Amino acid sequence: MSAIPEHHVVGRRTPRVDGEDKLTGRADYTVDHRLEGMLYGYPVPASIAHGTLEALELDAARAMPGVVDILHHGHFPDLHRSPNSMRQGNAVSEVRLPFEDDRIHYHGQYIALVVAETLAQARAAAFRVEARYHRNAGAMTGLAASDDEGEEVGQYTRGEPELAFGIAPVILDATYTMAAESHLQLEPHATLAEWREADQRLIVHESTQGVFYQRNALAHIFDLPPEQVEVISHYIGSGFGNKLFMWPHAVATAAAARLLGRPVKTVLPRQQDMMTTGHRPASRQRIRLGAELDGSLASIQHDSLTETSTIDRYVDACGGATPVAYACDSVATHQRILPVHHGSPCPMRAPGEASGLFALESAIDELAVALDMDPLALRLKNYAHQDPQRGLPWSSKHLDRCLESTAERFGWASRDPGIGNMRDGDEIIGQGMAAATWFAGRQPCAARVTLRADGVFVACGTQDIGTGTYTIVAQTVAELTGVPVARVEVRLGETGLPAGPLSGGSMTTASTLPAVAAAVRDALAALKEVATGPGGSFEGLDPAALDVAAGTLQGDSRQAGFAEILARHRLSDVTGEGSAAPADERQEYSFRSFGAHFVEVRWDPGISRLRVARVVSSIDVGRAINPVAARNQVEGAIVMGIGMALLEGLDYDPRDARLINANVSDYRIPVHADMPEIDVELLDYPDYRFNEFGARGIGEIGLTGIAAAISNAVYHATGKRLRDLPISVEKLMDRT
């Protein structure tokens, strides 16, 4: 790890360029937008989870002050479904259109949208809508309440996993479950839709992680050319996956705006946000491991069952990392899904693999105990020096360095492996560890860069969901032009800009920056052409001979600022376009990020209180473009991981599948007081085989492995192997 040279901006701690707007209240989130003549939408949720809507009593609500219209099954335009294709970029979270029929598939499903002059009026009227239902018996309340093994949707096999398991001298066969989790991003989902009749344009402000996906889906749904749909999302009060793809509130709101000829804004109340806009589905995973006496893994089998809804087929692929996590010749994964009467699940931070690595990394710890081996040594013993699934070398893998560094900073060597042996007053100290990993991917991306007298303008239709995309784009431009970050204006989150990727999968950085760099180079080439052309500052010079530094072109012992060059030619600006897409690098290498979490818990058996006291992590994501924001991502993921391990679970009533803790109090996420001491190290091994900046992504990886590390530490403290998340107090107290 080397210091960043003075003139470099990439890799340097950079305060966020959008920070001042966010910290002063100026940042315009979707919920903050307001248009002239705007109406307010307020959805009415179904109070049952499985049945039929028999009748809606709307008269009382219609008579309320300010009510303009109420949309529902009997009063809704005839729209089309989105094709829901990832490949075509029009995926949606819930395929069913709002009010499509009278069937109720989940608690909270919209049965009406009240539209009124003010928010208060819309809300008051929504509470006056009365519904009569036919309740169906036999609601599927969740996989925990069912023996149904669902439907197989994917599998992978190499070697002879069953055979190897059968003859292995040491085996482990354990089942792990996780409750459904809510994203609980603090900005609720919101749509502000405007229909411009004159030019038949639909303009939608949406808190979304993917403006282009939503545009494309809306175009299909409203049967409009994509050019006539615009989606805007400048600031997003985070998403964690549930804002990747459109939900029905946006369709209902856009339909209302077109029907009524006035802009309509719908902000989901928190209860509805939690009921209708996705969650990480509950999972049940069986892991079977077979090992030699020296710890070599002979067989890994990972069978996963995850919930989906009755109206969508969402697959939370828990076994995604299992084939590549360890060097093992015989590996099998099976993925199944089970439809239940909940709203549709969707990706949630490290989808699939956060759940999968909880199971796998817990199982590895259990195997270490069975082998009487140190769990760190067991992981190093089965270290995958190349990708065991594809047989390709890793582009850059430093998991060994992560494990060693973390162990050293944590003080793993002084850990007493005996259960409950480490005490401090009333508390027993437990220490556990787990490995982390997340794939490194890229999506196609385009960008436009404009060099102007007062600085640089850069535009890309991706989004900043809080990860710091605005800032790293500015850093990239600053790096390549020498113009200070403060004079780089970044515009994101509009479909009117060059097409950018989803903010998801930890792919934004690696997708976006190469496109921005290409656009910068294109703009610089245009500027050099001007400067070396007739009457230019460098007339007659070969453009290739010009260097760029500090916002100037330099060559032939002279230099000229961008502004000066533009002024000399009476040009307002020069513009460059750039794009980037995954190339054939995947033919030669496998790309993944890696990391390690070491956790110390404190268990006070006298009052059955468990808390996470300390987390030490090392993360290998290549080059961190902005280390301050990157570290923040990992710290935040650790906090979320504490929630996953100890606190979080959506409670569906076991009788009728109604969601009973759809609020921010009864669904518990960590608060300030739950914060442990956190020590995150970002290794700095730029992965130039992946892209010119050496950056992979960092949004997800921190959440992988952390729940297992906590659970493993709990075992070390208590002797209880808790395979069901969240590890709530009653599980810790259970004497069996």
Add this chain to the structure above:
Amino acid sequence: MRTFAFARANSVARAVEHRQAELVSAFVAGGTTLLDLVKLDVMRPSRVIDITPLPLTTVERLPDDRLRIGALVTNTDLAYHPDVLADHPLLSQAILAGASTQVRNMATTGGNLMQRTRCPYFRDAAAACNKREPGSGCDALDGVNRMHAVLGASSECVAVHPSDMCVALAAIGATLTLHGPNGEREIDVADFHRLPGTTPHLEHDLDDELIVAVTLAPPLMPLGTAYVKLRDRASFEFALASAGAMLSLDEDLIGEARLALGGVATKPWRCREAEALLAGKRADTAAFEAAADLALADARPLTHNAFKIPLARQAIVRALRDAARRAREDDA
């Protein structure tokens, strides 16, 4: 959110008149319970009476040295009041263990006594709840009832009283001053909250009255106190089980003991039998455990909350232990 008429009372008498004048009316001070529940359509007052102008915002020391707390003293001001910290640290500890800074800044002493349960079925207007809608049934009884009561419940209602402050008041002992159409009367805090029985919608012994003051019993001396609140996350959450303990020690023998529980009962739960058992005993684990067992002898679990009984036992034992330690420290 439903509409309501609004009145601002300029005297206690006028406040009470306002309440009588309307079939469904509610006083509002901090608003942290009322507005939360109005938004959920769970409380539907047709008139809301703002009592914040009333002169009930001071903590005063009476001639007999007791502390008289105005009903509008905020939770924050009460918790940090020097006389409360000096005489009744348990009250301060319990208040600061509850809610959040913002809620404590808004919530008042009287409002905290009037706090409603957090039972999710009570808070869901579409669910069956005898407390919200008498005779509609109780969805919690066979539903998700992990958070519900193991003490004081009935077949009609198993909802927990959520207050931390009231646990301390139960342990300390207090008299409430109520002002009604027929003037003022006083009531022991222990008699204020009702058990649900067959009328869970009747939560308090109030007759169109306004709580105007809470007068605390004199402190025990020398005193050790502890409030142990056990919950899933570390803060801003209601208790799974909490115990407030006060002990006076004479050498190593317990003089007087006070014990009350939160998070496990349908009202703030004073454990008088356990207190009596402790008096005169050595302050040791055996005594604390015996007291805890007695306090929980009548506890009855529901489907998902059996753990609350051993958890409450642990809270009691730890609170008594810590209270005894502090009594010794203070003595030393």
Add this chain to the structure above:
Amino acid sequence: MMETIEYSPEAAVSVHLTVNGVPVTAEVSPNAILLDVLREQLGLTGTKKGCDHGQCGACTVHVDGRAMNACLRLAVMCEGQAITTIEGLAEAGQLHPVQQAFLDHDAFQCGYCSPGQIMSAVALLEDPRVPGDIVTVREAMSGNLCRCGAYQNILAAIQDVRLRRHGQEGGDDA
């Protein structure tokens, strides 16, 4: 003595507030919530709605100097009171020291909870009754949820401001 005041459910009530130092009169209904009045009527959208039930802290404002959840407060009950929102912290374009510390310590990600976090932090730092150790600060800030999990940096920002203030005070003493 102040007159008893009564409004019908449909009344349009004139409420006189001082918002960020500026006298403001708002016409509100008796059941209007302070948060909605700030956001929808006064255009002060820096104060955020995260849960609308006092459970997340995103709507934290100062009412007569105290941090409160604007979502649980009737606007009519704020008659004559001074409300400070996130928009009122920076003076003459200069960030408040707590805002600056949040920027310096990267004490946010998506920024949606930040106005509430900052309002709570400012009130906390000005309340002499609350001890300044990190256990107490974490407890006192627990009414402000951050799902991005920037808690460690928020704590660092708060304690940084505290340290600088005490440093200044110490300097005066010396």
